[in-house]
Each structure stands twice: as C-alpha cells, then as structure tokens.
Amino acid sequence: MDEIRKRTEQIERQILAPGAALSENSRGRIRPEEPCPMRTCYQQDRDRVIHCKSFRRLKQKTQVFLSPEGDHYRTRLTHTLEVSQIARTIARALRLNEDLTEAIALGHDLGHTPFGHAGERALNQLSPHGFRHYQQSLRVVDRLERRFAGLNLTWEVRNGLVCHTKGTWPATLEGCAVRYADRIAYMNHDIEDAITAGVLRPEQLPRDVVEVLGDTKSQRISTLIADLVAHSSQTQLAFSPEVGEAYEALHSFMYSTVYVDKTAKKEEEKVERVIGALYERLCTHIDLLPEGFLQIAYQEGVDRAVTDYISGMSDEFAIRTFEEFFVPRKWHVL
Known part of the structure; x- marks a missing residue:
C-alpha cells in the first residue's frame, strides 16, 4: 500500500x-x-x-x-x-x-x-x-x-x-x-x-x-x-x-x-449586545462552559476559554444560548 x-x-x-x-x-x-x-x-x-x-x-x-x-x-x-x-x-x-x-x-x-x-x-x-x-x-x-x-x-x-x-x-x-x-x-x-x-x-x-x-x-x-x-x-x-x-x-x-x-x-448593534452578554455571563459563570473549555479556563485563563467557546458557535447556537441565558421561558403547569 x-x-x-x-x-x-x-x-x-x-x-x-x-x-x-x-x-x-x-x-x-x-x-x-x-x-x-x-x-x-x-x-x-x-x-x-x-x-x-x-x-x-x-x-x-x-x-x-x-x-x-x-x-x-x-x-x-x-x-x-x-x-x-x-x-x-x-x-x-x-x-x-x-x-x-x-x-x-x-x-x-x-x-x-x-x-x-x-x-x-x-x-x-x-x-x-x-x-x-x-x-x-x-x-x-x-x-x-x-x-x-x-x-x-x-x-x-x-x-x-x-x-x-x-x-x-x-x-x-x-x-x-x-x-x-x-x-x-x-x-x-x-x-x-x-x-x-x-x-x-x-x-x-x-x-x-x-x-x-x-x-x-x-x-x-x-x-x-x-x-x-x-x-x-x-x-x-x-x-x-x-x-x-x-x-x-x-x-x-x-x-x-x-x-x-x-x-x-442594521442588525450589527444587536450582534454586539448578544456577543457581549454571552461573554460576560460565561466569564462570570464558568461552570456554564462545557468540560473541555473548563480545562482551557484552568490552564490558559477564563478569557481564552470563553473566547474559544463563543467563536466556535454557529449563528443559531449563539442565539439559542442567548435565549437560554436571558429570555424568560413560559411557565408550564405540570
């Protein structure tokens, strides 16, 4: 071969x-x-x-x-x-x-x-x-x-x-x-x-x-x-x-x-707010990061890990994550 x-x-x-x-x-x-x-x-x-x-x-x-x-x-x-x-x-x-x-x-x-x-x-x-x-x-x-x-x-x-x-x-x-x-x-x-x-x-x-x-x-x-x-x-x-x-x-x-x-x-100002909110939330709550990125946070710093995580997101995933963090969910009666 x-x-x-x-x-x-x-x-x-x-x-x-x-x-x-x-x-x-x-x-x-x-x-x-x-x-x-x-x-x-x-x-x-x-x-x-x-x-x-x-x-x-x-x-x-x-x-x-x-x-x-x-x-x-x-x-x-x-x-x-x-x-x-x-x-x-x-x-x-x-x-x-x-x-x-x-x-x-x-x-x-x-x-x-x-x-x-x-x-x-x-x-x-x-x-x-x-x-x-x-x-x-x-x-x-x-x-x-x-x-x-x-x-x-x-x-x-x-x-x-x-x-x-x-x-x-x-x-x-x-x-x-x-x-x-x-x-x-x-x-x-x-x-x-x-x-x-x-x-x-x-x-x-x-x-x-x-x-x-x-x-x-x-x-x-x-x-x-x-x-x-x-x-x-x-x-x-x-x-x-x-x-x-x-x-x-x-x-x-x-x-x-x-x-x-x-x-x-016209939507770019919203992008800045979304990225900024995600960045701040993840930097102050690193437990929200997936395990592999937690390791980067410990080894190379929180900023490095959060930057890596956000930069890898697709548009849709970034929006879904923002909604999960900041948009109230409807109350469902069990």
Missing part, C-alpha cells in the same frame, strides 16, 4: 512546477506520525479539515448578510467552497500542489465567529488579547479540534491558514494562491449577494472597473484568475498593474457602499 503514496509523490516530482511544494518535502507535523500508505500528507490534511466539526459548523455562520431570508445567500461554508474552487483553478494552471492548496482553502475560515465580521469585531473588543479569525483558525486546528487534541496538520497548511488574509504572506505559493482566491471570491460573491438583497444595483459599479474586469461575476472572476496566472512567476503571484488597480478600486467601492450600508448592517 505504501507504493500508492510513493507513486503520487513521484508524479508530483514529475509534473509540478519548480516553485511548488512537494508533499515529500513537507516540514512535517507538530507531533510526528507514521505516513499514510495511500495519501500524501497534504491529502490527509485536506481530509482532516473536511471531516472536522468546525468545518460542518460553517454552514450556519454568516458571510456578510446576517440571517438572511432566502436560500441563495452565501454562508461561511459556501464561501469556503468557492475559495477552494478558485484556488485549485489557480494552482492547476500554475502547476502548484492542488492538495496543499485545497487543504489551506478549506480550513482558512475555521476560526471565524458567528455573525461574520460583526462577531469578530465584538470579540476583538471584549477579549483582552484581541481576536483575529485567521489566528483562531490556527488555534482550532492546533488545539480545539478532536476533543482538544488538535488535527496535527502539516507546517505548510498551518502557515497558509494563519497568513491567508493579512500581514506576512504565506511561505508557499499554494498559500499565496489561497490568499488571492479568498479576495477574488468574497469580492464577487458579495457583489452578487448585495444585488440580490437590493442594496446594490449593477449599474452602480464603477464603469472604469467594469471595463477592465467585466460586467458579470463570471467575467470578473475569469479575468482576475487569468490575469493572476499570466503575470505570476515561480517565486511570486501577482496581478498586472491594470487589473490590480481595478481590483483595489472595486474593493474601495464595496467598503464605501455595501459594507457600510445601513440596511445590510
């Missing part, structure tokens, strides 16, 4: 670009393991992410629009799948390691809070040590999953998770591909969701940007991917100056219109 994995590793050596990350050259895991006889280390990591509880909870976590009425708005899970598809397209075109790319893409938002970035901002204000979802994604796979034993992922995947959005760029081209894919995905599906929600009209998009990137979501995504592939090298991924400027202009437009739209954001 070991020959199956070794054959895959041989194929990687033959077909991947010089700058790609070969699975046989991984820096390894925090805790050494015997290699899988069939799968490469990056294939194992992808599978561990897909099968973990945090990944399943993404289906009930907000992307942009809080608890929207309708079946077609993005959730954190559908966003993750779109990022994975775009990242794999980029990786295949550049002959990078698709398995590593997919593992990073599927795990990049595991640490995201309920209620999207509104929940992230609320926790960041409450926690003495701050809160960033990309740092929490790493903590999820290192500490919280598998009943607090962690997934024990490879160094390359862990690096891609924590560097997928801000600050230092990932050490691998595959991680860089995911970072670009995340930007391409959220910008375009947020436009589509905003149009569906009625907070944006297609004709409002800047005409100079549309002329460069395209009129439709499909055209924009195709233009961005094709340009990135055409202008990247074996050491760096990059847009052309023209397309890069158009993307930044669109990014600025979205932040000045959709992301601050009163209709789309």
Whole structure:
C-alpha cells in the first residue's frame, strides 16, 4: 500500500512546477506520525479539515448578510467552497500542489465567529488579547479540534491558514494562491449577494472597473484568475498593474457602499449586545462552559476559554444560548 503514496509523490516530482511544494518535502507535523500508505500528507490534511466539526459548523455562520431570508445567500461554508474552487483553478494552471492548496482553502475560515465580521469585531473588543479569525483558525486546528487534541496538520497548511488574509504572506505559493482566491471570491460573491438583497444595483459599479474586469461575476472572476496566472512567476503571484488597480478600486467601492450600508448592517448593534452578554455571563459563570473549555479556563485563563467557546458557535447556537441565558421561558403547569 505504501507504493500508492510513493507513486503520487513521484508524479508530483514529475509534473509540478519548480516553485511548488512537494508533499515529500513537507516540514512535517507538530507531533510526528507514521505516513499514510495511500495519501500524501497534504491529502490527509485536506481530509482532516473536511471531516472536522468546525468545518460542518460553517454552514450556519454568516458571510456578510446576517440571517438572511432566502436560500441563495452565501454562508461561511459556501464561501469556503468557492475559495477552494478558485484556488485549485489557480494552482492547476500554475502547476502548484492542488492538495496543499485545497487543504489551506478549506480550513482558512475555521476560526471565524458567528455573525461574520460583526462577531469578530465584538470579540476583538471584549477579549483582552484581541481576536483575529485567521489566528483562531490556527488555534482550532492546533488545539480545539478532536476533543482538544488538535488535527496535527502539516507546517505548510498551518502557515497558509494563519497568513491567508493579512500581514506576512504565506511561505508557499499554494498559500499565496489561497490568499488571492479568498479576495477574488468574497469580492464577487458579495457583489452578487448585495444585488440580490437590493442594496446594490449593477449599474452602480464603477464603469472604469467594469471595463477592465467585466460586467458579470463570471467575467470578473475569469479575468482576475487569468490575469493572476499570466503575470505570476515561480517565486511570486501577482496581478498586472491594470487589473490590480481595478481590483483595489472595486474593493474601495464595496467598503464605501455595501459594507457600510445601513440596511445590510442594521442588525450589527444587536450582534454586539448578544456577543457581549454571552461573554460576560460565561466569564462570570464558568461552570456554564462545557468540560473541555473548563480545562482551557484552568490552564490558559477564563478569557481564552470563553473566547474559544463563543467563536466556535454557529449563528443559531449563539442565539439559542442567548435565549437560554436571558429570555424568560413560559411557565408550564405540570
């Protein structure tokens, strides 16, 4: 059976670009393991992410629009799948390691809070040590999953998770591909969701940007991917100056219109109150925490445990927990 994995590793050596990350050259895991006889280390990591509880909870976590009425708005899970598809397209075109790319893409938002970035901002204000979802994604796979034993992922995947959005760029081209894919995905599906929600009209998009990137979501995504592939090298991924400027202009437009739209954001004050109430109640009544989080409270502090617990909640679970703590129940006569 070991020959199956070794054959895959041989194929990687033959077909991947010089700058790609070969699975046989991984820096390894925090805790050494015997290699899988069939799968490469990056294939194992992808599978561990897909099968973990945090990944399943993404289906009930907000992307942009809080608890929207309708079946077609993005959730954190559908966003993750779109990022994975775009990242794999980029990786295949550049002959990078698709398995590593997919593992990073599927795990990049595991640490995201309920209620999207509104929940992230609320926790960041409450926690003495701050809160960033990309740092929490790493903590999820290192500490919280598998009943607090962690997934024990490879160094390359862990690096891609924590560097997928801000600050230092990932050490691998595959991680860089995911970072670009995340930007391409959220910008375009947020436009589509905003149009569906009625907070944006297609004709409002800047005409100079549309002329460069395209009129439709499909055209924009195709233009961005094709340009990135055409202008990247074996050491760096990059847009052309023209397309890069158009993307930044669109990014600025979205932040000045959709992301601050009163209709789309009118519920965010409630998010702050819900997250704040949960945080205060759990910090002062740590006996309400599940057993595993109690252990974190004793070992790393109450704040750390409460932050971990709340950040892992789905939107629905956060609301149910708030109701259980603070909303009076009807009296039932026995």
